[in-house]
Amino acid sequence: MKIIYSGTQENAYKIAAETFAEYWEKITGSRPDVEAATDNRLPEGEIVLIGSDAANPLTHQLVKRRVIGRFGIRYGSDDYQLLSVVEDGRNILVVAGGCGRSTIYGVYDFFRLRGKLEYFWDGDIFHHRGPLDITNLNKTEKPHFKYRGLRYFAHRGAHRFFPEMWNLEEWQKEIDWALKKRFNLFMMRIGTDDLFQRAFGLPYPPEDKIDPDDPKLPHPRTALWPLKHRGEMREQVLSYARERGFVHPEDTGTMSHWYTPAPSSFFEKHPNLPMLGGEKTPWYAQKNVAVWDIETDRAVELYWRLTETHIREFGGGQPRMFHTIGLAERLYGNTEDENLQLKLYTLRRTQEQIRKHYPDTPLLIAGWDLAMWWKSHDVKALCDELDPSKTILFDYNADQGGRNTYREYETYKRFPWIFGMLHCLAFNNEMRGNYKMLGDRLKEASSDEKCLGFLLWPELSHSDTFILEFLAEKGWSPERLSEGELVDDFCARRYPHDLRKAWREIWWRSTRLLRLVQWGEGEWPVSGFDLEFHHRLLESEQFCDLTPERMAYYKARYEEVKQELSYMGGVLNAMAKLLPQTYENEQMRRDIIDITRAAANLALRTFFMAHCVRLDAWRSNRCGKSEIKISEDIIRKTFTLLADLLEQNDDFSLALSMERLKKSHPVHPETERLLKENASCSYCRNQTYEVVRHIYLPEMDCYFKKLNTKLEKDDKSPFLAFERDSDGKGTVAGFCELPVSKMKKEIGDHFLETPFSEMGFVRGPSQENLASILAGFKENLNAYLDIGGLP
Template identity: 70%
Template sequence: MRLFYPNHEEKAYRIAADAFAEYWLEITGEILKPEPVAGQLPSEGDLILIGADGANDFTHQLVKNRSIGSFDIRYGSDEYHMLSISEGKRDILVLAGGSGRSSIYAVYDFFRLRGKVEYFWDGDIFHYRGPVDVRNLDHAERPHFRYRGLRYFAHRGAHRFFPEMWDLDDWKKEIDWILKRRFNLFMLRIGMDDLFQRAFNLPYPPEDQADPDDSMLPHGRTALWTLRRRGKLREEVMAYARNRGLIHPEDTGAMSHWYTPAPSSFFEKHPDLPMLGNEKTPWYAQKNVAVWDIKSKQAVDLYWQLTEAHIREFGGGQPRMFHTIGLAERLYGETDEENLQLKLFTLRRTQAQVRRFYPDTPLLIAGWDLAMWWKSHDVKALCEELDPSKTIILDYNADQGGRSTFNDYETFKRFPWIFGMLHCLAFNNEMRGNYKMLCSRLAEAASDEKCLGFVLWPELSHSDTFAIEFVAGKSWDPTRLSASELVDDFCSRRYPVERSKAWNEIWKRAIRITGLVQWGEGEWPITAFDLEFHHRLLESEQFTELVPERIAYYRKRCAEVDSELSCIGTLFDLMAALPHAAYDSPQERRDMIDVARAEMNLTLRTMFMAYCVRLDAWRAGRQKPDDLKIAEEAIRKIFSALADLLEQNDDFSLRISLEKLKIFSPLNPVAETKLKENASCSYCRNQTSEVVRHLYLPEMDAYFKTMNEKIARDDRSPFVKFETDPEEKGDVSGFCELPVSKLKKEIAGRFIETPLSQMPFLKGPSRKNLVEALGAVKEALNDYFNLGGAA
């Protein structure tokens, strides 16, 4: 057998051939050497041909001599056709893509169909080794959505979740997986790296200390590796993706933001640059992250220099799409109307600049600001002044709980748009999602010919394997699986046949419970719980100020959730019963931990609500202090079990993440401090091993100490106010301001000052420790229900 690819300038065809040879060797044990097409089609021997007749001369010869009729593809598209023919005693397999990128799709899909390999973000799963049959194949694929993509965002933390922590090998693995799952668009939102330095010939910050600009930013952005190395890495990542045909939107417009701050040296070079004044959002008022006056030609030209520099330095010189956030997360002026008019003008100005140089390249208008800061009728008005032939609304809030944005905006069946799932913010790194609701909304979107895509646009990566697979499958064919079939499909692909049935039972129970958590549900400050306030006990009023509206909501929510919490014990028994082989499989162990920590997160959230209901009942003389102590001990048991659970693999550890960073490139001496500050800041607190054990647990101790003192002195007032530092206020990235207590500051100070090397796992990975953590949760739940839940 011989393997041929087009002798073609488009590198994707050679990449497809190399992938075919790699997987052929992995599954069959046979070596195939990719060969460029030259001369006449070989007259003997089995052949594998990469590319349709428009690209591969050998394929063209088969069409010309009528061995092949035609391919069921549109040329230049993401469609592909896998076709085998027999000529006498030989077999010929043609993997005919409408483009180089779709030829890569065809290769991976062939091995999925005939080699029984499945592709997940955390590695391939081979269900078979042996001969691969290339005969009797005639299978064409066509995606429903034109754009299918992923965002990689700028926060920092544990390696698994935060792309700024990834080295080149990590990115190559990720981009290969993107192609395996037939995505075609990805966007790096991990900051600009050294774009300002390249665009304006600015000096690089020092490599042996914190960036001096950190003191002027809401959160320090000192590069953990040197900024030069980060810029080089961006070059390499973008080239790797571009060679495989992936689309990367070029950012444009008012690009100033917390993750894209302008260095002070930029303002020294442009001292007269006017700023857009009268901003009402103080966390963006600092000059480095403030917007330059978009009404000024100087500001517009300087922003465009950044876009041009990215196209030149990182984008290969040929932009295929643009992207703008407008004036995201900002408020200006004295009235809503003044704010709206400035935001509309900014988008008009951005459009004009793009069209001046690229009249026909599509522009994505990001939906975050539209969903969070605009009125629905304002978005409708915006769409009426946009050109639908070259503008697309990127509605990545379409999965917001309790609200269908695309119906609110009236973009549905009226204006080009992309259905997007935000899915989670940086502080939500656990599984979640109401798939019945998601399937319903997606089916509605798929019925609209103006809906051009389906994307996953979260603030972190790899947090939810099930959700990622949902998007990968549904972005290609939204009709393929109903909500009730998702688990069966997932388990049949991810697990060995002897454990697939057991996992099926686990996932069906798990998805039903995590369906109670959907981002964006509820209204601040009473019912919105995305922030996971049990991770912020000393800075949030949610579990200290027992106002009647809050208690009423907690009582109602606990009643809704308790019936599902009662099923967690059985779910954990099923996982504990999995054999040693499941624990020894890295992917299965990851799934055990992910399922468990999601259920534990919901349990902690609910138990704190129930504790507050009991506190309120104690105030009214309807609850004994002893019952409050039992409720407290149940919470403590689960929080401690969560700390033990997160030590069961390396995914959640800052210490191990830092060690991985050191392997790739030397670190800035302050890298560890910056990483801990970023991962433990108010906005980014999630399930991170060292943060849970060394911050959340001590803060929980302080919280209960305060509450128990209140109970001991028979103080039945409804409020607890933590002692605050008069010179400091905390914030959750500006969305709300919360008091920072001295207790919190002391605990956080110890965490920052203690080296990660002195934070080893207390209960390292072992099946015994995992089962014990599951058992502790089950025991705590029994105590909770023996008390009567939140009654």
């Protein structure tokens, strides 16, 4: 067999041909020859032609001789067709894409169809090895949404979840996976690497010392790998993606932010650069992250120099899309109207600067600031002044529970927009999602011709295998799978045939549980409940300041959740039974751990809520101390089991993540401390092994001791928020500031001072330990529910 592509077209066609040969060999054991077409003569034997008649001269000959009539694709689009034909007694397969990128889609889809090969972020799954058939195939695919893809964000922590921890090979694997899922857009939002150095000729920070700007910043940004190396890798990553046809939006406008701070050397070079005055958000008032005065031409031109440098050095010289956050997460002036007018003016100036250089390139206006800091009628008014032929409103809060942003803004069927899912923040690295709600909203969006895309815009990556598959399937064909069919399709593609039934039952019940954790619901309007306050027991007030309103919510929430939690015992038992057949398979073991993590997180949330209700009821003699003690004991055991669970896979360890960094390139000497600070800061606290074991558990111990003091003294005065240090400063970046106790500081300091070498696993990974942990979670779930109803 020969695989033939055109050597005169874009490189994506050669990549498609080489990919076909690679996977053919993986499945059949033999590697076909790959050749560039040299003339118009078809060689003898079976042939795979890569490219439509517009891209491959041999395909053109088949059309010219009417062996092929016409393809059912739109040329220049993401359509593709897989077509088998017979000519002179030999079999020919044509992979005809509307462009190079979609031709690669077609190659991957062929092996899914004929090779029973499935593609997941954590690796390909081969359900077949042996001969492959290229005959009797005629399949045309067309995407519903124009833009499909995802964002990679700037926080740091365990390797699995944070792209700033990935090396070049891992980025290339990720981009290949994105192609396999038929995405066409992605954005690296992991900071700007060495963009300032390239744009303004600034010195690089020292490689053996902390960046001298770090003490000034709200979040330390010392590079774990040398900044120059990171810049070189960024070049390579974006070049790799560009060769495969990906759209990567170019950031522009007021780019100053916590993850894109300006080095102090920039201000030394531009000493009189005016800053935008009237900043009311203290965490962005510091000069390195503050916005330059957009009202001056000088500031506009300096911001533009960052954009044009990125286009030239990283973007291949020709932008396909721009992106701006505006004045995100900031408040200005003395009135709401002053703030609004400045934000409108900033977007107008950004548009003007783009159009001066690129009159027709589309601009994405990010929706985070619009959803959190604008009034809905102001967003509607904004759309009225934007050019719909060149501007797209990127509503990546369209999945927010408790509100429907695209309806509030009246962008629906009125202005070009993209349906975006934030899905999770940096502190939510467990699975979640109300798929009934998401499916209903996406169905509505897909009926709107002005909805141009479906994108996932989370603050971390790979946290939720199920949502990634939902994104891929629904982005291409939103009408294809109903809510009930999502689980069946997922299990049919991910698991061996003899295990699918068992997995289907596990996932069906698990997705019912996941719907109870959708960002933006619960206490979000008041306190952002996605912050997972059981990870912040000594700095948040949610589980110590027991207000009547909070107790009413906790009681209602407990009643809503307890039935689904009661069913999870059966799921845990079912997964334990699968362990002998699944433990050695990394992907199935990961799924068992991820489902258990999600259940444990919701259980701990719910147990703490119920415990607070019991504490408050004790004050009025409606609950006894023995019942409260039982509740506390079960919570302690459950939290300890979470730490044990996170030992069962390398995904959650900072120490192991650091070792991976070292294998790729020499790291900064302060990498261990920097990782600890990043992962344990208030905003980024999630299910990370060392943080759970060495911060959450000690803080839980202090939390219970402090609350129990009132019980021991029989003090029935109201439970209030813990005292605050006299110099205490809230450590949650952004929109929340929470009280911090002295106990928290002592525990945090001990965590930073204790080396990873002294934070080793307590139980360690093994099939026996995982089985014991699943049994322990089941026992604790049942025990808590057996305490009885809330008083």
